[in-house]
Amino acid sequence: MGYIGVSLCPIIRVPDRVNVNLNNGIPTKLREHSLAAGRPNPLGATFDGQGVNFAVFSEHAEAIDLCLFTDDGRKERARIPLLERDGDIWHVYVGGVTPGTKYGFRVQGPYDPENGHRFNYNKLLLDPYAKRIAGRLKWSDAVMGYRVGSPKADLSFDTRDSAFAMPRSMVVDPSFNWGDDKPPAISASDTLLYEAHVKGMTARMPGVSPMTRGRFLGMASEPVLEHLTKIGVTTVQLMPAQAYVDDHFLAKQGLKNYWGYNSIGFFAPEPRYMTDQGIWEFQTMVRRFHAAGIEVVLDVVYNHTAEGNEMGPTLSFKGFDNLSYYRLAEDKRFYVNDTGTGNTLRVEHPMVLRMIMDSMRYWVEVMHVDGFRFDLATILAREESGFDRQGGFLDALRQDPVLGNVKLIAEPWDLGPGGYQLGNWPHPFLEFNDKYRDNVRKYWRGDSGIVADLAKRVAGSAEQFDHSGRAATSSINFVTVHDGFVLDDLVSYNVKHNAANGEDNRDGKDDNYSDNMGVEGPTDDEKIRAARALRKRNLLATVFLSQGTPMLLSGDEIGNSQWGNNNTYAQDNDQGWVNWNKPDHKLLAFVEKLADLRRAHPVLRQSRFLHSRARRTDGKPDLFWRMPDGRAPSAEDWQNPNWRSLSVEVRTSSDTPEYAASNDVLFLTFNAGDEVTVKMPDLPPDCLWELVLDTAAPEDGPQCITGTSAKIAAQSVCVFAQTPA
Template sequence: MIFDLKHDLPTKLKNHSLSAGRPDPIGATFDGQGVNFAVFSEHAEKVELCLFSQDGSTEIARIPLLERHGDVWHIYVAGLTPGTSYGYRVHGAYEPEQGHRFNPNKLLLDPYAKRLSGALDWNDAIMGYTIGAKTKDLSFDPRDSAPYVPRSIVVDPSFQWGDDRSPETSPSETVIYEAHVKGMTAEFPGLDDTQRGHFLGMSSEPVLEYLTKLGVTTVQLMPVHAFLDDKFLLEEKLTNYWGYQSIGFFAPEPRYMTKRGIWEFQTMVRRFHSAGIEVILDVVYNHSGEGNEFGPTLSFKGLDNKSYYRLAENERHYINDTGTGNTLNVRHPMVLRMIMDSLRYWVEVMHVDGFRFDLATVLGREAEGFNRKGGFLDALGQDPVLGKVKLIAEPWDLGPGGYQLGNWPHPFLEYNDKFRDDLRKFWRGDEGMMANLGKRLLGSAMTFDHSGRAATSSINFVTCHDGMTLRDVVSYDGKHNDANGEDNRDGKDDNYSDNMGFEGATDAPNVNAIRAQRQRNLLACSFLSQGTPMILAGDEIGNTQNGNNNTFGQDNPIGWVNWADADEHLLAFVQKLTKLRRDHNVLRQKRFLHSRPRLKDGKPDVFWRMPDGTPPTSEEWESTQTKTMCTEIRTSFGTPEYRASDDVLFLVINNDGDTNVTLPPCGDTKTWELILDTSAPDAGAQCVAGTTTLVRAASVCVFAQMPIA
């Protein structure tokens, strides 16, 4: 029986009286006595709340929301409790050519739902239009979509946090580890089956112990907001492994929970914090999983298409700056509010420590294009809650003027793809890359040193989820994406990779030795550069995806980290790098280095040298013959906390043959000690006798200035 205000409540709801409720907060809010429902729609003519049986299968009540406060519709239902399944039906004009796609036959997810239940079934009934109709999306489909879509679930988000608090790791101390909940835990040793692929497995004791020993400070999780599996992937017997198709910005993805309770996510965060590790979420506010005009009607499209999405001038079609079919209309105040409410929810209720914004340029777009002082960025900058957490931008989208590396306001950190590409090109042996490498080692100051930004602004990565793994960068000349079902057309073509003369895995000892050293060189440069280093989960153990550089649909061993074949020697080397970075503050400075004389002793904070000890000329910097460069690094000229520091490092980057290097003079009381050599990764620290030393071919060496014993 469907409830209508013209009739009595059904028997199952006799004890649930109705009242006007409140327009704030938006969403379904349990107060101990009932639930307040509030939802935004500017252009709707009527909004109905649909309640379902406990198992979500049967619609037992349909209640019109008769109260409207501005554009927020609301009602209070006494007696409802957490666990209640619900959704909305929204009436209004179905006029796609005017931007309206209301269809009350489609059950809609609450954009503010804190939990979702059930999987999406790609039945034709989930479309607002009739598939196969001559008028295409201008047609109207009258079928009920309720049997085929997830349910929104009322939750009580309270949790016993105890003395939990964020580690609040400063950017200069941060080492980021990008991981996927399923990919990290599916084959991790020591977990039971209930932990694999779940939040509780991600924060299990074996994983926490591993990450602590590795030396990372911050885990950046790939999307955990509820998302859908694309139809074309299911037809290829694949799934949306990465999760960049969000349909709920407040709800954790159900497949990562064993008991379907949000407390599992909260427990994960609390356990990470107890280990001193921060949790950052990769969030997708640039689009939703509803696609373009030929996509399903699941939530925003049916609630108020014209408000939630950026539409083309004809209003029937969508602006597609994301490459996914649609783009959220962040310029609309209520869409902006939803995103801000979502961010605050994940900080205040779920205790996360920051966010990495996917295709972030979308969020900074105004009518004139990207504006670093636009509405969203201004709102974020002044927010007292969000101003305390880490904010990371993927500084591009697919729209006009979308590449905005370096243009984000403080305190944003940014994914630096130029760092990735230049390091790969340099070690591959591309000519004329020395000058670019020098810029990357100093934090890409020409890009980020403005507007009071810190030297930590650049996220220095050689690999991330999107592309080849580190092992594959040194094992394949080209991508091998046949398993993705797109005839190897998907994924980047310009990987700047090098197979060392043999495509893919090989048993040849000499090839594997060269590949191992190349991996160490790339990792060493990441950790020795000014900025914030990031590791892709599995790179530290030589994980391979067999050349697949676009595993977005590979929820299987191709996309998972293969722990069974871990390269323990490489793992030990990465642990050595994280310790080296912790031990030497010159590698993690807040201020950029510009060869300025220091306040303490007048010595420059950075000094470049050729192997023979002479300063390089501009011609030598740009020369295709220059393959070795050395740099002496001290603390920045004006850094108060480091003015008394005597920490001095001498770095040698050598992509040539064996090379004799002249060490800088260091006085009568000090000497140079070799503390890192990628050609001898297991060697301990060694004092260097004499004024010159031999640096092996294709290697990175680090010397520390030490007192003479």
């Protein structure tokens, strides 16, 4: 809840370097706070055992006051001016302040929106470097810097105090007993990504304590860890876990921002995922994941904040220095909106870039996370001339001794000019590959002329990623993520059903490349249910059998449905959460089988690209595409819209050094047509082909192939392994 109905006690403004007794703003002998100049570094509130150093950035402010609150956060007990300024860093040291202290800032400066300035001393501001945020934002006109309803709109000025509606920044002691914790350091070749939402994963999961469901401690519970280990997950990618707020338009409808892509604190864990005990809850989650051999990657939103455009609230950055923190249009009253959310952070400003880098280092060094997935990442790499692979953000990342050792994942697009940059990111970035998603969906839906595209995706999308020393693992291969249909809905709905979002079904993607198999939504028709189950297995098998880094969406492995909603960003309820009550145990067992298969065969986890070149070890091509009759496809075959059965023989890449080469050989068949007889590739005299996976018969064990051909069931994937006779 927000801090509602608070009337301020008398305020004491205190000079620098004096001793003053403060208690609820009234001098007493109960407590003494000694003030000193403090230091400009580090930024934020830093506890040293005896007091706290406060340091904040503002290039254009005229004065900044620190506001201290009572323990319950309801009453402001003192305002302390930050009289020391080193460059654009304002600071003060307050002795006697301890972890748990709630605070905020008020910043004086020009309110001149037409020149980019939106200072308003009446608005309580969150510390941009707050390590913890207490309370929830209460939406009120008072959090706006302008008078709502004024004919001057945002050019007007609001004098109301916003403190009653604002959450508080909180001083923390980040020390934690990590014991022998160390990062699992999973190689990209061995990585199986699993995208999960802290609340969505745990809200309905059996065995998770009711007290910890929907929280970091629930995410770290034994049922979750056992499940992830069972299906071979190496790396959990958590949807936004940094502090965020519910959008105003959602709050007015009684909805919440469930996904969390509306950040307000880049250093603070989201309060709703904690039991209010402290940041150690997040640290405990990471430690437990590491003990299970699983990495933690954070989905981070460094591209915009929850303050919206010129009609949005003043919560933090806008009030500290709007001109520095945000990219503004030529008319500085308005914001560049490359994010579609109202504003865009000005990453090219050195102090904004520093904040992002400081945030990432904090999550690695203090919270022990293993990497980051950057939402709308192109924004971070956009300079004045456009996307720049040698721009400030990417250069800063590559030279950083801390961040150079963690996983970096880009969502390689945004809404701005030149925003689509798939394949253009430098090593060691991995990238979400939407071409993979769309081509694989179209192939299994039965679209014509997609075979050549499928071949490219199975081979690692080399045309996008094979340059500048990048690895074949650069492509993150997926068919579902949080935005879009989940796997069960992908085979059950032809159109989106987003009415619950309150946007008249206008939100969410329209081009889902889905197929309901003849009935929209759930059905009791056993033939349709069987066809849907087979389609799901085919889609998942394709992901696990492709070169690159595979990714699963939480719940897909048990057949979770979101009832046809392909944009559940506002559904913090059973529609958005994973339904663990009716798991598809057969599908779960199949995913386990896929994970085991991928681990067992190095040719599926290569870091070097396959280009059908002769290997040094035996002269055989590392990749050999085949028609059902065994011959190599011609140029005409690749263009044939009726071709429905693609086969490929896979070996260790021709670029692999001889000492690392493997004798592992697989023959894969992706048959989106009717039953077909496939000629098996020739073998050495002491070997035979063994069928190790058949999506049409998922529960069957390995079977030896005694003849020169094999029948492949309609609409199925088969995997054959070369085995000693």
